[in-house]
Every structure is written in structure tokens, then in C-alpha cells.
């Protein structure tokens with residue numbers, strides 16, 4: 076990336092979210108910001124939803140000067156460890172935990188969104204109008220945004236709410252393994268709109284930090300081309316493109332492939348969580364690996380069908396099989412992910428999965444349970460539950476209207 080050195084300004088990167096994956100990704104970004112100071116400012120802010128934590132007396136971080144409940148941000152900045160959501164992992168010293176979301180995102184040109192999906196809309200509303208208008212985003216969220224009007228990718232919801240372009244990152248990435256620097260791969264999808272040749276020529280004012288709105292052509296998930304207004308990145312910054320994103324996220328232990336298929340990368344990351352619940356239940360029944368493989372086969376088919384039916388105009392079907400975000404994520408999630416593990420324990424202990432989530436995850440959030448409900452609401456509205464028997468079965472089991480033992484006959488109908 077030596078060719079980027081002549082740019083006068085550097086990108087400031089902020090991570091919005093500091094859970095298990097939020098902190099692991101912030102660690103990667105801070106490592107790369109420190110290693111590429113010609114492109115990025117070294118200091119990386121990570122917004123932390125503030126809460127109190129207690130440091131146990133036998134913890135290496137116990138300090139008699141700091142007793143009783145303390146702010147998580149203070150603890151992270153003092154110990155360089157997210158003791159609640161990523162314990163045991165040393166974070167880079169240039170990663171700064173910030174309890175103020177407005178301060179964390181204010182001057183950032185690259186915003187990385189990494190929160191459980193149920194919190195993203197409220198969080199975006201908080202920073203609307205308070206970010207650089209020419210910032211760009213990457214959503215690491217695994218979920219879909221279902222509302223009255225239909226279904227949207229979170230990258231698009233974030234982009235529309237904030238008036239920026241947002242891509243997506245998703246892959247076979249169990250956060251604890253990535254944080255321990257065990258090798259894995261990921262997929263980044265980034266395909267910003269192209270300049271519309273029919274639109275008026277963009278006007279740049281003499282001071283190049285002042286850039287007028289420019290019109291871009293954008294093909295949305297319905298396949299329609301529309302002209303959207305985006306503020307161009309001032310020319311003092313290195314352009315935010317596939318190379319820069321790879322420099323920001325790729326590590327020797329975290330291999331990045333950058334593609335254009337935002338819908339494929341996002342949809343597979345969201346839907347595999349529903350399949351992982353079914354895999355966990357089946358495993359909890361003691362039915363073995365063949366049964367789990369059957370659930371994964373049907374689940375993958377439904378993921379592909381869902382992508383084709385609702386995002387077919389833009390999706391690249393190869394993503395499901397060729398990228399980490401597709402079948403590889405399905406495999407890792409159905410082997411050791413939280414959705415899988417909690418579902419398995421809920422069968423083994425005969426307890427509701429919400430109870431296992433509360434007792435086992437120490438504040439981390441399952442995404443599959445909510446996604447199963449949201450996707451089912453959407454499919455019901457479309458009259459398409461029958462075409463997605465595994466997704467429907469997972470929803471019915473969560474509702475208490477079906478038994479895990481009925482899965483084989485239900486998905487064969």
C-alpha cells in the first residue's frame with residue numbers, strides 16, 4: 076500500500092460495538108491501524124455501551140486502588156482487556172474504549188458496525204447527522220432488518236439511516252478463535268454506487284475538503300437502478316476501496332477476500348444462525364453427525380432459495396459455496412457457535428433456550444432466536460412458510476408448537 080503514502084489525510088476508524096465479536100474485530104483493526112500509519116490514524120476508538128463490572132479478587136487485573144463496580148470502559152483502557160465480553164485477550168494499546176458514541180464516531184471516515192442486530196436501529200438514530208457526511212461503513216452484523224415494508228440488509232438500513240454507503244463483513248469467524256489468532260478466513264463485500272454519467276458533473280469547491288453532493292447510480296436489492304446522493308470522499312484521503320479495506324482487516328491469522336456481493340455475504344450470515352439452532356437441537360437429542368449434516372443440507376438449500384427469491388436481482392449464488400460467508404460459516408456455526416451450543420444445552424437440560432442464553436453467555440446475545448421469528452413473520456406475510464420447512468420448524472419449536480423430534484418428518488413434507 077506504499078502508493079497511498081502521498082495522501083494528505085489519514086482515515087480515522089471507529090468501531091461501533093464492543094461485544095465478543097465487536098472487540099475481536101476492534102483488536103484486528105487497531106493492529107492494522109498501527110501497522111499502516113500512512114493510511115490510518117493509529118488511535119482507534121471502540122464505542123462501548125457502558126456498564127459496571129466487578130474485578131474478582133483472584134483476577135490478574137485486581138488492583139486494591141480500584142475496588143467495587145467500575146465502568147467497563149475504564150477497565151478496558153486500564154487493563155487492555157475487555158474483561159466482560161472477550162476475557163483473556165490482550166488488546167492493542169492504541170485501541171481506546173469510548174463510552175460516548177457521538178465522540179467515537181465524530182471524525183471517523185470509516186465506521187465499523189458490530190452490535191447484536193436488535194440494537195442497531197436505535198444506535199444509528201443516535202448518531203444520525205453526527206458523523207462525517209462522506210464516511211463509509213462496514214456492517215459486521217449477522218441478521219436481517221425485517222419491518223412493515225419488508226426485508227432489508229443491515230448494510231442498506233445503516234446506509235439509508237446515516238446517508239452513507241455501507242458494505243458488509245461476514246465469515247466463518249467464531250470470535251474467541253479469531254481473538255486467539257487462530258487462522259480463519261472472512262468475506263468483505265463492498266460495492267459502492269458508481270458515478271452516474273447522466274447526472275450533472277459534480278461540483279467541487281476550491282477547498283477540496285468541501286465537496287458537493289454527487290449523484291451515483293445504485294442497483295438496490297430489488298434490482299432497480301436508482302440515483303442516490305452520496306457525498307464524495309475528499310481527495311486528500313486514500314480512496315476507500317477493496318485494497319484499503321483489505322489493509323484494514325487482513326491479518327496473518329485473519330485472511331480476507333473482498334467481493335462485491337453484499338446481499339450474499341449478509342444473507343448467509345443472518346440465515347445460518349437459524350440453521351445452527353436446528354443443528355444444536357438435533358445434536359442435543361444425541362442423533363449424531365449424520366442428522367446434523369441433514370439439517371445443514373436442508374438449511375443451506377433454504378438459505379440459497381431465500382437469497383434467490385428476495386435478493387435474486389443482485390445476489391451472486393456462488394457466495395454460498397465459494398466464500399467464507401457461505402457454507403464455511405454454516406459449518407463452523409453448526410460445530411461450535413453460540414446458537415448451536417445454547418440450542419444443544421436447551422435439549423440436554425430440558426430448559427428454554429432463553430434461559431441457557433442468560434446463564435451461559437454472560438451478556439452476549441444469540442442472534443438466531445430473534446432472526447428465526449423475524450424471518451418467519453416475513454415468510455408468513457409472503458405466504459411462503461411451506462417453501463422453507465426448516466426455517467418454519469425452527470420457529471415453531473421456539474414458539475413451543477412443535478417438538479424437535481418432529482424435524483425429520485416436517486422437513487421432508
Ligand SMILES: NC(=O)c1ccc[n+]([C@@H]2O[C@H](COP(=O)([O-])OP(=O)(O)OC[C@H]3O[C@@H](n4cnc5c(N)ncnc54)[C@H](O)[C@@H]3O)[C@@H](O)[C@H]2O)c1
Nearest residue numbers: 093094095096097124189190191194216217249250439440
Ligand atoms: N461472537 C461471535 O463469535 C460472532 C462472530 C461473527 C459475527 N458475530 C455477529 O456480530 C454481531 C455482534 O456480536 P457480538 O458477539 O459482538 O455481541 P455480543 O453477543 O457479545 O453482545 C453483547 C454486546 O451487546 C451490547 N449491548 C447490550 N445491550 C445493548 C444496548 N441496549 N444497546 C447497545 N448495545 C448493547 C453489550 O454492551 C455488548 O457489547 C452479531 O450480529 C453477531 O451475530 C458474532
Ligand SMILES: O=P(O)(O)OC[C@H](O)CO
Nearest residue numbers: 246247248249412413414
Ligand atoms: O456464536 P454464534 O452462533 O453467534 O456464531 C458466531 C459466528 O457467526 C460464527 O461465524
